[in-house]
Amino acid sequence: xxxILAVLVDGVxxxxxxxxxxxxxxxxxGVMRILNMAHGSLYALGAYAAASxxxxxxxxxxxxxxxYAMLVLAALLVGLVVGPLIExxxxxxxxxxxxxxxxxxxxxxxxxxEDVIKLVWGVESYFIxxxxxxxxxxxxxxxxxxxxxxxxxxxxxxxxxxxxxxIYGTRYGKLLTxxxxxxxxxxxxxxNVNRVYLVTFTLGTMLAAIGGALTAPTVSVVPGMxxxxxxxxxxxxxIGGLGSMQGAALGALIVGLVRSGAVHFFPQVELxxxxxxxxxxxxxxxxxxxxxxxxxKI
Amino acid sequence: xxxxxxxxxxxxxALLVMGLAAPLLxxxxxxxxxxxxxxxMVALGLLLLMRTGLVSFGQGLxxxxxxxxxxxxxxxxxxxxxxxxxxxxxxxxxxxAAGLGLLLARYRAIxxxxxxxxxxxxxxxxxxxxxxxxxxxxxxxxxRTVFGLPIGSTLGRYGVYALAALCxxxxxxxxxxxxxxYLGRLAPAVRDNELRVEYMGASVRNLVHLNLxxxAAMAGVGGALTALAVGHIxxxxxxxxxxxxxxxxxxLSGTASVAAPFAGAVLLELLRSFAYEHAPNTWQLVMGSAMxxxxxxxxxxxxxxxxxxxxxAT
Amino acid sequence: MSPILESRxxxxxxxxxxxxxxxxxxIEEDTVVGLxxxxxxxxxxFLNLVTGYLKPTAxxxxxxxRDITGMAPRRITRLGICRSFQIPQVFDTLTAYExxxxxxxxxxxxxxxxxxxxxxTARPEAVADEMLERFHLREYRDEPASVLPEGVRKLLxxxxxxxxxxxxxxxxxxxxxxxxxxxxxxxDLVLGAIRADKVTVxxxxxxxxxxxxxxxxxxxxxxxxxIADGDSATVLSNPEVRRLVVGEPAPxxxxxxx
Numbered sequence: 001x002x003x004i005l006a007v008l009v010d011g012v013x014x015x016x017x018x019x020x021x022x023x024x025x026x027x028x029x030g031v032m033r034i035l036n037m038a039h040g041s042l043y044a045l046g047a048y049a050a051a052s053x054x055x056x057x058x059x060x061x062x063x064x065x066x067x068y069a070m071l072v073l074a075a076l077l078v079g080l081v082v083g084p085l086i087e088x089x090x091x092x093x094x095x096x097x098x099x100x101x102x103x104x105x106x107x108x109x110x111x112x113x114e115d116v117i118k119l120v121w122g123v124e125s126y127f128i129x130x131x132x133x134x135x136x137x138x139x140x141x142x143x144x145x146x147x148x149x150x151x152x153x154x155x156x157x158x159x160x161x162x163x164x165x166x167i168y169g170t171r172y173g174k175l176l177t178x179x180x181x182x183x184x185x186x187x188x189x190x191x192n193v194n195r196v197y198l199v200t201f202t203l204g205t206m207l208a209a210i211g212g213a214l215t216a217p218t219v220s221v222v223p224g225m226x227x228x229x230x231x232x233x234x235x236x237x238x239i240g241g242l243g244s245m246q247g248a249a250l251g252a253l254i255v256g257l258v259r260s261g262a263v264h265f266f267p268q269v270e271l272x273x274x275x276x277x278x279x280x281x282x283x284x285x286x287x288x289x290x291x292x293x294x295x296x297k298i
Numbered sequence: 299x300x301x302x303x304x305x306x307x308x309x310x311x312a313l314l315v316m317g318l319a320a321p322l323l324x325x326x327x328x329x330x331x332x333x334x335x336x337x338x339m340v341a342l343g344l345l346l347l348m349r350t351g352l353v354s355f356g357q358g359l360x361x362x363x364x365x366x367x368x369x370x371x372x373x374x375x376x377x378x379x380x381x382x383x384x385x386x387x388x389x390x391x392x393x394x395a396a397g398l399g400l401l402l403a404r405y406r407a408i409x410x411x412x413x414x415x416x417x418x419x420x421x422x423x424x425x426x427x428x429x430x431x432x433x434x435x436x437x438x439x440x441x442r443t444v445f446g447l448p449i450g451s452t453l454g455r456y457g458v459y460a461l462a463a464l465c466x467x468x469x470x471x472x473x474x475x476x477x478x479x480y481l482g483r484l485a486p487a488v489r490d491n492e493l494r495v496e497y498m499g500a501s502v503r504n505l506v507h508l509n510l511x512x513x514a515a516m517a518g519v520g521g522a523l524t525a526l527a528v529g530h531i532x533x534x535x536x537x538x539x540x541x542x543x544x545x546x547x548x549x550l551s552g553t554a555s556v557a558a559p560f561a562g563a564v565l566l567e568l569l570r571s572f573a574y575e576h577a578p579n580t581w582q583l584v585m586g587s588a589m590x591x592x593x594x595x596x597x598x599x600x601x602x603x604x605x606x607x608x609x610x611a612t
Numbered sequence: 613m614s615p616i617l618e619s620r621x622x623x624x625x626x627x628x629x630x631x632x633x634x635x636x637x638x639i640e641e642d643t644v645v646g647l648x649x650x651x652x653x654x655x656x657x658f659l660n661l662v663t664g665y666l667k668p669t670a671x672x673x674x675x676x677x678r679d680i681t682g683m684a685p686r687r688i689t690r691l692g693i694c695r696s697f698q699i700p701q702v703f704d705t706l707t708a709y710e711x712x713x714x715x716x717x718x719x720x721x722x723x724x725x726x727x728x729x730x731x732x733t734a735r736p737e738a739v740a741d742e743m744l745e746r747f748h749l750r751e752y753r754d755e756p757a758s759v760l761p762e763g764v765r766k767l768l769x770x771x772x773x774x775x776x777x778x779x780x781x782x783x784x785x786x787x788x789x790x791x792x793x794x795x796x797x798x799x800d801l802v803l804g805a806i807r808a809d810k811v812t813v814x815x816x817x818x819x820x821x822x823x824x825x826x827x828x829x830x831x832x833x834x835x836x837x838x839i840a841d842g843d844s845a846t847v848l849s850n851p852e853v854r855r856l857v858v859g860e861p862a863p864x865x866x867x868x869x870x
Contacts, residue, residue, distance in 0.1 A: 035408050093594065099408050100353050104549060105593055107542055111586030118579045231419055231538055238412050272423025275416040282413055283401055480717030480736070487714045490703040497663070497701070498715035498772070499689040499726055 002142045007260045009140065013149045015256025016156030017215060021229065022236035022248045023159060024207025030180050030243030031200040033099055034091065037106040039208050040230025041113035045082060046209025047225060048117060049074035050216040051126035058130055067131045075213040079206025087201040092194070110230070118223050125220040132217040152214055159207065160249060167245070176200065180243070235278040241288030250289060305474045309557060313467045320456050328459050330571060332527040334563040335462040337547060339520030341559035342469055343513030344548035349477070350509050351489025352406065356414030357517045357544045359398075359421050360391035362536035364518025365525040366431065367391070369439040380441035380461055384522040391518020395511045403507040406492075418536050425533035436532025439525040462523045469516055470556040476512070477556070485509060517544075546589055552599015562599075614677075616641040616780055616812055617693070622661055622671035624836075631657040633836040635671070639780070639814055644803065646823035646844070647816045648857055649833030655816040656698065658833070659782050663695050664688045676779070692728020692779035698788055698816075700769035704758035708749055708768055711757055712740040715776045730777040730809070739775060746805045747771045763790050763798065770802055774811065781806060783815035787822055795819065799826055820858055824848060832857050 025039045036042075054070040086109065094105050135147035167173035178186045179196045187193045211229075219225070236255050240247025255274050262273040269276075281289065320328065340357050347354055364387030371377050371386040395402075398417055405413050426434050441449060444457025476482040484505050487495050492502045525531045534540060543566075551562030566585075573581040592599060615638035622635040632654045639645055649655050660666040662673050664685040672681045680688055703711050716736035719726045731739065744750050747767045752760055757768060766786065773781055786802055787795045803826055806813055817823050823830055823844065830847040832840040834856045840847045847853055 035412075090590070100411065101593060103355075103408055103411060104353070104545065105590065107545065108586040108589035108593065111542075111546075111582040111589070113586075115580050115583035115586075119583075123579070227539060231415065234412055235416065238409075238416075242408075268427045269423070271426055272420040275419045275423065278416045279401070279413065279420065282405070282409070282416075286405065286409065480713070480721050483710070483717060484714065486705055487703045490705055491701055494697075494701040494703065494772075495714070496684070496686045497689055497695065498718050499686050499776070500718045501686055 003264055005141060006143055007257070007264050009143070009145065010260035010263070011253070011257035013145075013152060013256075014260055015252040016153045017211060018232060018236050018255055019156045019249055019252035020159050020214070021208055021211035022233045022240075022252055023163065023245060024204040024211070025233050026237045026240070026243055026245065026248045027163070027207070028201060028204035029237070030245075031176060032091075032095075032197055034102045034106060035099065035234075035242070036204070037103060037230060038086075038109040038113055039106075039204070039233060040226030040228075041110050041117065042078070042082065042205050042208035042226075043212040043215075043229050043233075044117055044221075044226035045113070046075050046078050046212025047216040047219075047221045048121050048126065048212075049078050049209070050213035051128050051221045052121070053077075054128045054131060054216070055126065058128065064130055064134055067128070067134075071131065071213040071216065072210070075206060075209040078209035078213075079202055082209075083202035083205030084198060086205070087198050091201065092197070095197070110226075114224070114226070123223055125222045126216075127220055128217050130217070148217065155210070155214055159210070160245075163245060172199075232274065235274050238288055239278050239281045241285075241291030244288070244290035247288055247290035302474055302478050305556065306471050309467055309470050309474075312557070313463055316463045317460070320459060326571075328456070329527060330567050331564065332459045332462045333524060334567040335466045335560060336520040336523035336527060337544065337566070338466060338560035338563035339469055339523065340517040340544045341547040341551060341563055342466075342473060342556065343516035343520075344544055345551070345553050345556065345559055346473060346477075346485065346509050346516075347513050348548060348553045349489065350485040350506060352410050352506070352509075353545060354414040354513070355411045355538060355541050355545060356416070356418035357513070358536045358538065358541035359414070359418035360395060360514040360517035361521040361524070361540065361544070362418075362421060362425065362531075362533070363394050363514075364388060364391040364521030365439070365531040365535055366425070366521075367518070368522035368525050369437060369531050370431070372439060372441065378442040379446065380444040380458060380526050383441055383526065384461060384465065384519055387522025387525070388515045388519040391521065392511050392515035395514030396507075399507040399510045402510060403503045415538050415541065418538060418541055422533050422536040422538075425536060432532070434533060436530060438530050440529055441526055458523070458526045462527070465519050465523065466560055469519070470560070473512075473516075474556045481505070481508075546585060549589055550592055550599060552596075554598055558599060614641060615639060615674075616676055617662065617814070618674040619658075619662065620672045620674070622658070622673065623669045624657055624661055624666055625669045630836050632661060632668070635836075635838055637831060637838055637841060639812060641812055642810055643829060644807070644813045644827050645815070646827035646830045647814060647833065648818060648820070648823055648830060648853075650818070650857055650859070652835075653833040653857070654836040655833055656784055657836070659695060659784055659816065662688075663693060663782065689778075690722075690726045690728055692730075693782065694773040694776060694778035694780075695782040696766075696770040696773045696784055696786065698784040700762070700765040702757040702765055702768050702772070705756055707754045707756055708744060708752045708760065708764075709740055709754060711768055712743055712772055712775050713737070715772055716740055719776050726776070728779055730779070743771045743775045743805075746808070748801060763794065766790065767798070767802070771805070774806055774809070777809055778811060780812040780814065783813065785816050785818065787817065787819055795822060796825070820848065 021043055025036060028034055028036050050071045053074040054067040057067050057070045058064060090109065094102055132146060132148045137144045137146050138150065167176060175191050175196055178191060179193055183193060232255065236251040237248055239254055240251030254277060258273050258277050259270065262270045340361050344354065344357060367390035368383040368387040372383050377383050402410065402413060425431055431437065443449060444454055444461055447454040447457055449457060484495060484500055488502050488505055495502050521535060547559060547562045547566055551558035569584065570581065573584060618638040620636050622632055624632040635658060647655050657666065661668050664683050667682050672679055674680065675691055675693060680691065703714060713736055716739055719729045719731050720736050744753055749764065749767060749771065752764055757765060760768065766789065770783060770786060787798060790798055799822055827844050829842065830844045831838055832847055832853045839856065840850045840853045
């Protein structure tokens with residue numbers, strides 16, 4: 001019984017982390033039709049920035065609780081600086097090109113960012129475990145979980161709720177939906193598509209960075225940490241359906257539960273169980289769970 | 299002279315030069331060229347896929363399958379010679395693609411790229427957890443002979459190099475011939491307009507499937523050659539970043555010429571060995587920037603520079 | 613004369629919309645038939661049903677007496693039904709000549725499977741050049757299709773369908789997107805080229821002058837149904853056709869000026 005509980009709890013925690021990252025990926029794809037292979041590197045940037053900022057805060061001897069604010073601040077900073085930089089400096093020259101070409105562009109960007117991270121932060125690992133343990137543990141039956149994990153889950157729910165309100169409840173969200181639906185018509189109707197793209201990519205970057213910043217206290221921040229994350233995030237959004245927010249949520253839950261189930265019951269298959277699920281979902285639903293295949297008009 | 303004859307002649311000259319140059323090359327250069335050719339084989343397969351309008355971020359799957367098949371085959375089947383090992387590598391990869399192609403051939407664009415990536419990651423996950431194959435460490439692979447010549451003998455030292463060169467020659471000439479055939483010419487037609495190809499009476503899915511198998515066979519041969527040249531294989535060969543490197547070579551080379559992937563791969567290996575020595579942490583930065591430059595300014599690949607010059611000259 | 617193409621009760625619904633309802637008709641061999649109707653009348657849907665792009669909800673299609681309902685487009689093509697498209701479907705990066713060679717190459721690779729082609733043992737390269745000649749496309753031979761003017765792409769699209777010498781050719785609005793003063797010369801060219809091989813033609817058109825001049829028989833579609841079928845003059849003077857398809861008031865109520 002407690003094993004099943006552990007699978008569920010671990011799965012949900014893992015899913016929360018995945019959701020925050022994947023939702024940024026799916027948002028950028030939905031609006032801009034860019035499957036961003038550099039998303040994992042943006043995640044890593046968030047983690048590094050968080051480790052640096054929170055580390056500096058803690059070393060300065062200020063109130064440890066403030067380190068949480070530093071994590072969030074780091075993510076916002078990365079989003080606001082790096083997002084516009086990439087969108088204005090590179091991506092805007094590629095709009096209108098084939099989706100596959102854009103994948104290649106972001107792959108090149110991924111290569112560049114991986115080394116930029118090494119050049120800025122070096123190749124050694126960063127640890128900031130304090131925020132992880134600071135809130136103590138909570139007992140669930142025979143299991144003990146750090147309260148920080150609950151923070152992760154809460155953050156994911158908050159991100160989901162805010163995005164939902166942002167997209168369905170605000171004027172800007174309606175513009176976004178219009179651009180998702182038809183870029184040309186939106187532009188013709190007077191929507192500033194370029195600005196929508198800028199805001200979207202900044203938001204997407206921020207979401208990746210939040211994922212990284214919140215993860216930073218739970219892992220060692222090392223070069224290459226984005227490399228595996230990006231393929232996990234791909235699996236999530238491909239399962240859910242590229243561009244679908246609900247899909248990202250469901251995909252994250254599926255991947256989270258599959259992985260924690262595999263870890264507990266079949267550790268041999270842990271690594272590839274996720275991709276197996278992805279391949280199976282695609283075999284049945286070629287566009288993922290939440291997106292229907294479209295017919296071509298001739 | 300037909301373009302096919304010209305290509306064959308050009309590649310033949312290249313093969314001859316490689317043969318004559320072999321005794322003059324230092325050991326590291328022999329190794330570098332062998333590795334480059336092996337990777338060029340994978341990129342050559344990608345060239346065929348790209349002509350069909352597909353980019354695979356999962357060629358590492360077939361690369362690794364070929365390498366592991368050669369390695370396992372040499373032990374389990376007691377293959378002492380490099381030639382059957384390479385053959386086994388190519389055939390295994392082709393068989394894997396024949397199976398996966400049943401599913402993959404239904405996908406296009408980013409979905410094809412992602413699904414092939416997922417399959418390669420499945421193999422990676424399997425290899426990492428299979429202790430019989432050395433898990434993350436992999437295992438050593440060695441052939442006792444090449445073309446029947448002992449590896450340690452004077453001529454045998456050039457054996458793997460020669461084998462790689464012959465494989466590349468055969469693959470490039472074969473692919474060139476294929477691309478010029480009625481069947482091969484359907485590839486760009488499929489890329490441009492699948493619907494019309496179906497309306498002209500051909501099965502797009504079968505053609506994509508066939509091209510997947512051909513590309514996989516080449517990647518498998520490349521993997522087996524790499525295994526023989528390096529003497530060691532590990533699961534990293536199936537990891538998605540390995541596949542990404544092949545895509546890099548293919549983009550750099552463009553799809554215009556069957557010789558380009560090999561030129562691109564040699565360039566990549568030269569740059570890499572140079573970068574590793576002088577600036578190990580900027581290697582990917584250079585690669586990424588080069589790739590961006592090619593995508594933005596030379597959409598047909600570096601090779602198009604030569605073509606443009608030739609066109610300007612005539 | 614025996615019917616080469618025959619549909620019985622052909623029906624297609626998309627959710628609540630019925631795009632084709634109970635279409636029964638037959639096309640005789642060696643004739644030129646026009647298919648008219650307003651937007652959304654189901655003309656293209658009918659072509660899509662016959663060529664297998666859409667699967668009918670009900671009904672059957674027979675070709676040369678053989679049931680081809682629900683077959684894939686490529687199988688139907690191989691039996692000898694070729695079509696052109698309203699929006700030209702050509703291969704943009706290939707030259708006009710290479711565009712023609714695609715279909716011809718497919719035939720020459722599998723003459724046994726491609727039973728519907730009357731190409732015989734002709735060399736694909738020679739036929740491609742001959743088609744370019746016949747459609748007055750020689751000057752565009754080595755130009756990539758992407759740079760060709762729309763009218764030329766339209767001709768190329770039709771030439772590709774005809775090149776493999778099918779038994780019947782279905783043309784989807786051959787003159788759409790072509791300026792009014794070029795329409796007749798284009799149709800002269802197209803039908804001249806097609807009829808040189810005595811290929812049966814069914815063409816969709818919304819220009820009444822074109823159908824009047826080039827067809828022996830007209831099928832009029834309205835709201836997914838066949839509302840008139842007969843020789844051209846009779847159908848075009850049918851009051852229902854004039855009201856629903858041609859868009860003119862029928863003669864007996866035509867007193868009111870509009």
